[in-house]
Amino acid sequence: xxxxxxxxxxxxxxxxxxxxxxxxxxxxxxxxxxxxxxxxxxxxxxxxxxxxxxxxxxxxxxxxxxxxxxxxxxxxxxxxxxxxxxxxxxxxxxxxxxxxxxxxxxxxxxxxxxxxxxxxxxxxxxxxxxxxxxxxxxxxxxxxxxxxxxxxxxxxxxxxxxxxxxxxxxxxxxxxxxxxxxxxxxxxxxxxxxxxxxxxxxxxxxxxxxxxxxxxxxxxxxxxxxxxxxxxxxxxxxxxxxxxxxxxxxxxxxxxxxxxxxxxxxxxxxxxxxxxxxxxxxxxxxxxxxxxxxxxxxxxxxxxxxxxxxxxxxxxxxxxxxxxxxxxxxxxxxxxxxxxxxxxxxxxxxxxxxxxxxxxxxxxxxxxxxxxxxxxxxxxxxxxxxxxxxxxxxxxxxxxxxxxxxxxxxxxxxxxxxxxxxxxxxxxxxxxxxxxxxxxxxxxxxxxxxxxxxxxxxxxxxxxxxxxxxxxxxxxxxxxxxxxxxxxxxxxxxxxxxxxxxxxxxxxxxxxxxxxxxxxxxxxxxxxxxxxxxxxxxxxxxxxxxxxxxxxxxxxxxxxxxxxxxxxxxxxxxxxxxxxxxxxxxxxxxxxxxxxxxxxxxxxxxxxxxxxxxxxxxxxxxxxxxxxxxxxxxxxxxxxxxxxxxxxxxxxxxxxxxxxxxxxxxxxxxxxxxxxxxxxxxxxxxxxxxxxxxxxxxxxxxxxxxxxxxxxxxxxxxxxxxxxxxxxxxxxxxxxxxxxxxxxxx
Numbered sequence: 120x121x122x123x124x125x126x127x128x129x130x131x132x133x134x135x136x137x138x139x140x141x142x143x144x145x146x147x148x149x150x151x152x153x154x155x156x157x158x159x160x161x162x163x164x165x166x167x168x169x170x171x172x173x174x175x176x177x178x179x180x181x182x183x184x185x186x187x188x189x190x191x192x193x194x195x196x197x198x199x200x201x202x203x204x205x206x207x208x209x210x211x212x213x214x215x216x217x218x219x220x221x222x223x224x225x226x227x228x229x230x231x232x233x234x235x236x237x238x239x240x241x242x243x244x245x246x247x248x249x250x251x252x253x254x255x256x257x258x259x260x261x262x263x264x265x266x267x268x269x270x271x272x273x274x275x276x277x278x279x280x281x282x283x284x285x286x287x288x289x290x291x292x293x294x295x296x297x298x299x300x301x302x303x304x305x306x307x308x309x310x311x312x313x314x315x316x317x318x319x320x321x322x323x324x325x326x327x328x329x330x331x332x333x334x335x336x337x338x339x340x341x342x343x344x345x346x347x348x349x350x351x352x353x354x355x356x357x358x359x360x361x362x363x364x365x366x367x368x369x370x371x372x373x374x375x376x377x378x379x380x381x382x383x384x385x386x387x388x389x390x391x392x393x394x395x396x397x398x399x400x401x402x403x404x405x406x407x408x409x410x411x412x413x414x415x416x417x418x419x420x421x422x423x424x425x426x427x428x429x430x431x432x433x434x435x436x437x438x439x440x441x442x443x444x445x446x447x448x449x450x451x452x453x454x455x456x457x458x459x460x461x462x463x464x465x466x467x468x469x470x471x472x473x474x475x476x477x478x479x480x481x482x483x484x485x486x487x488x489x490x491x492x493x494x495x496x497x498x499x500x501x502x503x504x505x506x507x508x509x510x511x512x513x514x515x516x517x518x519x520x521x522x523x524x525x526x527x528x529x530x531x532x533x534x535x536x537x538x539x540x541x542x543x544x545x546x547x548x549x550x551x552x553x554x555x556x557x558x559x560x561x562x563x564x565x566x567x568x569x570x571x572x573x574x575x576x577x578x579x580x581x582x583x584x585x586x587x588x589x590x591x592x593x594x595x596x597x598x599x600x601x602x603x604x605x606x607x608x609x610x611x612x613x614x615x616x617x618x619x620x621x622x623x624x625x626x627x628x629x630x631x632x633x634x635x636x637x638x639x640x641x642x643x644x645x646x647x648x649x650x651x652x653x654x655x656x657x658x659x660x661x662x663x664x665x666x667x668x669x670x671x672x673x674x675x676x677x678x679x680x681x682x683x684x685x686x687x688x689x690x691x692x693x694x695x696x697x698x699x700x701x702x703x704x705x706x707x708x709x710x711x712x713x714x715x716x717x718x719x720x721x722x723x724x725x726x727x728x729x730x731x732x733x734x735x736x737x738x739x740x741x742x743x744x745x746x747x748x749x750x751x752x753x754x755x756x757x758x759x760x761x762x763x764x765x766x767x768x769x770x771x772x773x774x775x776x777x778x779x780x781x782x783x784x785x786x787x788x789x790x791x792x793x794x795x796x797x798x799x800x801x802x803x804x805x806x807x808x809x810x811x812x813x814x815x816x817x818x819x820x821x822x823x824x825x826x827x828x829x830x831x832x833x834x835x836x837x838x839x840x841x842x843x844x845x846x847x848x849x850x851x852x853x854x855x856x857x858x859x860x861x862x863x864x865x
Contacts, residue, residue, distance in 0.1 A: 139485035140754050141769045142785075143797040143828050146739045148172065148187045149461075149482065149758070149765040151447045152440040153497075155422035158411050159202045159209070159246075165413075165420050166209060167428045167440070168200045171741075171764045173211065174441050176428060178418075185441050189739055191226040193217050195763050201246030203253050208266040210253055216241030218255075220269055227269050232262065237276075244335075245289040245300075254297070256287040261299065261314075275314045279303065282317045289337035289375075291344055293356070298344045304331035305346060305361070328361035329354065338375040340382045340393060347372035347384065353393070366398050367391065374411040383412045383419070390421065403436055405429045405496055426496055438496040444480035445489040445498065449760045452749035453510045458483045459749055459758055461765065465506035465523045470618075472524045472553075474505050479520065482758075502535050504528045505553075512562045514584045519567050521557030527569060527582070544580060544588050546573040563605045570600050570613070579603075579611075579626070594632060596624055604651035604659070608674045612659060614648035621646030623661065631677045635684075642683050643668060644697075652703040652711075656724060660711065662700035666693065667713060667726070687726025694726050704748040704757070706772030707824020708804060712757060714745030719759050721770075733759075733768070741766050755826055771795075772823035777802050783846070787862035788831060795828040796861060798846060806849040807858070811842060831863065841865040 141147050150171040157168045165176040172187040172195070186192055196214035203210065209221040216232035232241050240258035247254040252272065255262040260276035278301070279285040289300040297314065298307045305323045312319040323329045329348075336347050344356040352368040354361045370386040381394040383401070390401035390412045401412065401419055408424035421429040427440030444461045451462045459482040463475050478491025478501055494500035506523035513519035518530040526539030539555045540547040548554045556572040566583040578598045579591040599619035604612045613624045615634075622636035623643065637646045645663035652660040659673035661684065668684035676682055687694040695715065702714040709724040718734035733740045742763035749758045752774040758767045778800025788796060801807065801822045809818040809829060817833045833839055846858040 140756070141767075142794050143755065143769045143771055143826075144795050146189055146766060146768050148189055148739075148741075149444055149487070149767060150185075150187065151443045151445060152185070153427040153443075153445060153495075154424050154447070155427055155440075156197060156410060157199045157201075158413055158420060158422035158428065159200050160413055160420065161202050161204055161207070165428065166200055166202065167420075167422060168197045168211070169447075170197050171195045171447060173197065173200055176420075176439055181430070181437075181439060183439070183441050186221075188741070191219075191221070193219050193226075193228050193230075195741055199243045199246055199255075201248060201253060203248040203251070203266045205248070206251055206266040208269075210246060210255075210264065210266065212243035212246075212255065212257075214240075214242045216257075218264065218271075220266060222266075222269075229264075229269065229271065231271050232257075239284050244287065245337075247290045247292070249292050254290045254292075256290045256299070258286045259284060261287055261290060261297075273315075278306070278317050278320060280317065280322060288333075288335040291337050291339055293339060293342070293344050298337060298356075300334040300337040300346055302333045305329055305334050305337070323361060327359060328363070336372045336375040336384075338377055338382055340375075340377070341380065345375060345382060345393075347375065347386075353384070366393070373409060376411060376413050378414050379416050383414065385409045385412050390419070401431065403429055403431055405436060405438060440497070442487045444482075444487055444765065445491065445495075446477050446480070447764050449747070449765060451509065452747045452758055452760050452765075454749040454751055454758070455512050456516060457751055457753040459751060460510045460518075461760075462507050462510065465508045472506050474524075475507075476505055478504075479507050479510065502528070502537055504535070504537060508557060509559045511560045511567060513567055513582075519560060519562075519582075521560045521569065523556055523558070524553040526555040527557055527560065527567075538582070543582075544577070544590055545569070545571050546575055546577070548573045558600060559602045561603045561605045561611075563607075565609075568603055568605060568611060570597070570603050572599055574598055579613075591626070591628055593626055594624060594634070596620060596634070597626075600624070601648070602651055604653055606653060606659075606673065607657065610674070610677065612651055612653075612673070614651055615646075617647045621648065623648060623651070625673075625676050627677055633677050633680050635676070644684075644686075649699070649701050650703045652705060654705045654711065654724065655709040658724075660703050662703050662713065664699045665697050666695045667700045667703070669726070687722070689722075689727055689729060694722075701745060702747045704750050706750050706757070706770055707752050707755065707774040707826065708772040708822070710772055710823060712748050712750070714748050714759065716744050718743045719745045719748065719757075738768075739766060752824075755824075770823075771797070771826050771828045773799065773826040774803075775800055775825040777825060781846070781859045783859050783861055786860075787864050790864055792831065795830050798822075798827045798829065798859065799825065801825055801827055801848055801858065802850065808847045808849065808855070809861075810845050810847065811839075812845070817844060829861075839863060 152169050155167050159166050174185045199212045201210045211219040218229040220227040243255045243257045245256040251267040253264045263273040265272040286302040287299050291298050296307045306320045308314045308320045324331050334346050347353050349371050353364045353366045370388050373385040376383045384391045392399045405426045411422045413420050419431045426438050430437050446463045449461050450464045453460045461480040463477040476493045481488045489498040490501050491498050492503050504525045507520050508523045509521040520528045526545050529536045545555050558570045558572050561568050566581045569580040571578050577590045579593050581589040596615045599616045600613045601616050602614040610627050626632050645665035647664040650662040658669045660669045668686050704712040711722045713720045721731040742761035744762040747760040755770045755773040756767050757770045782799040805822050807827050844861045847855045848858045849855050
């Protein structure tokens with residue numbers, strides 16, 4: 120009974136803690152679900168998929184459940200989802216050809232197509248369920264999936280008139296024939312024939328009422344095949360002939376789905392319901408670009424490319440999608456004051472403004488909050504401030520943003536204020552349009568340092584806390600800079616764009632300066648600088664396209680231009696020699712995270728000891744291409760922006776400060792627990808000892824910042840038994856103090 124009581128208390132503690140944070144050593148995804156690529160349903164549930172995951176909506180109360188790689192999916196890159204009501208199976212397909220089945224809360228992986236040596240695209244475009252089977256219309260042909268036996272039953276490939284590959288966009292079975300919508304027209308084959316033989320298929324042409332052109336939609340209307348031509352509109356099939364209704368001409372068709380005895384038709388221009396009464400428009404004020412609409416006689420569920428799932432019932436409508444950033448394609452992550460800011464792409468590959476209206480996303484207290492100019496549903500509206508390029512602190516707890524065209528915007532007391540050439544010394548490079556280009560900002564006690572990319576000599580400004588401005592006359596190379604990293608001694612380091620020579624410009628406001636380049640001073644490995652980072656020991660780290668280095672004494676770089684950058688050596692080899700290092704971050708224990716095209720790496724403070732290396736093969740990391748990393752110093756959660764989306768990992772390095780009453784969790788430790796115990800709020804980088812009740816040493820470890828973790832094993836890596844264990848802290852003066860107790864229940 121005591122064990123049960125302790126377990127209940129532990130579970131209560133875990134539930135309370137998990138509301139905002141995840142346990143140390145675990146992962147969580149941060150997907151944008153407001154861009155829906157596919158939608159399906161059964162009697163009780165709507166299933167809606169983005170490229171990175173899917174979520175289930177209860178028709179009864181609209182409650183949500185999300186599914187990702189962390190809880191069952193094989194990968195990302197979803198193309199379609201469909202439901203087989205006969206076998207109660209949800210089918211998920213991916214760009215790679217991978218197929219997952221979800222039945223009775225269990226996922227089954229079917230990798231046959233993904234593993235095949237077929238060279239064509241393996242993406243699925245449409246699903247049609249019949250009996251135990253599901254016909255998958257793919258870019259390489261038709262795949263017949265047996266959802267009962269959970270295997271591929273058959274495949275019909277190379278179906279063009281010459282026996283070559285043919286893209287299939289949709290399928291339906293009518294009477295004894297399988298009808299296909301393909302890239303070269305509509306075709307049909309008898310189910311009693313050998314449908315693997317391309318010559319057995321009937322290809323409809325003008326003689327039967329259709330042109331041989333791409334058709335991407337196909338369904339049944341009143342038990343007859345129905346399709347749509349982007350040029351000539353809706354066609355139905357009767358007695359061997361296709362007949363035009365004259366409806367929806369010159370519209371791009373997205374889907375046709377059965378709804379009771381009618382069909383829902385979605386095009387680039389709208390949603391329509393076709394019935395015996397004719398064609399009715401399904402109105403919604405929230406639709407932007409609809410991929411599919413499904414429903415019944417009372418409720419329509421719309422898959423939208425911007426607003427998630429739109430539920431309409433008569434004159435009422437609502438937006439439904441789980442919490443997440445507003446976009447998956449992130450340009451920059453920034454962390455401060457326990458918050459994570461995600462910014463969308465703001466410029467093209469050639470550096471032109473995108474005029475992106477997506478604003479910014481903020482992760483705080485376990486939830487995402489989205490702010491943008493357009494005022495989309497479930498977002499907060501901000502003033503017109505497009506192409507947000509950077510974000511930082513202002514006056515300590517307030518926020519300031521930079522834009523690739525609109526200047527800067529402060530956020531104080533829920534009020535947004537824009538500063539540009541009209542009310543500040545910032546320069547508009549090409550007036551009268553919005554061309555106040557801010558590439559980066561950073562903050563210190565002096566104020567907000569602003570990189571205003573322009574063609575004049577004053578490209579570096581400081582906005583002080585009292586809202587006055589200071590401008591600095593720097594080298595002309597700063598007119599095209601990418602990043603500014605500040606130092607406590609007042610000498611900013613500025614990464615210059617490769618188009619302007621590249622390298623690093625170090626500036627002293629008193630007038631001194633130096634330029635660090637590959638072939639000149641500083642011995643950096645490349646002039647293309649990806650990231651700058653000043654760690655907590657005041658070492659300056661530089662990530663480049665050809666490796667990573669650091670300067671141990673950056674405060675002396677202007678006076679000592681012969682100072683050589685240090686290349687970390689690990690296992691007798693230079694770290695990331697001639698390799699691209701995309702990003703750098705430092706945790707509370709001054710350990711250095713590095714993002715590369717081969718995963719995420721955590722090193723000791725000098726780069727000579729590898730602590731962690733995460734890849735898609737050994738972790739839930741979404742992609743090995745890690746483009747940016749940000750760390751919440753208060754929780755230790757590390758956010759990885761990959762080219763496939765955003766995911767985070769709860770690390771052990773924090774800067775919480777020392778607590779009078781420590782946070783030790785889980786505590787008590789319940790039976791069967793396989794994670795680590797987190798001891799939060801210890802003195803910075805202190806040493807800890809764990810003893811049993813008799814004072815015998817069980818384990819010892821060092822904190823990373825203000826957090827230490829214990830894997831509930833002794834120093835010989837053996838599991839410990841039930842009991843109460845004591846945590847002691849070793850201080851710099853050599854004394855030890857009891858810090859807490861841990862109850863372990865086996």
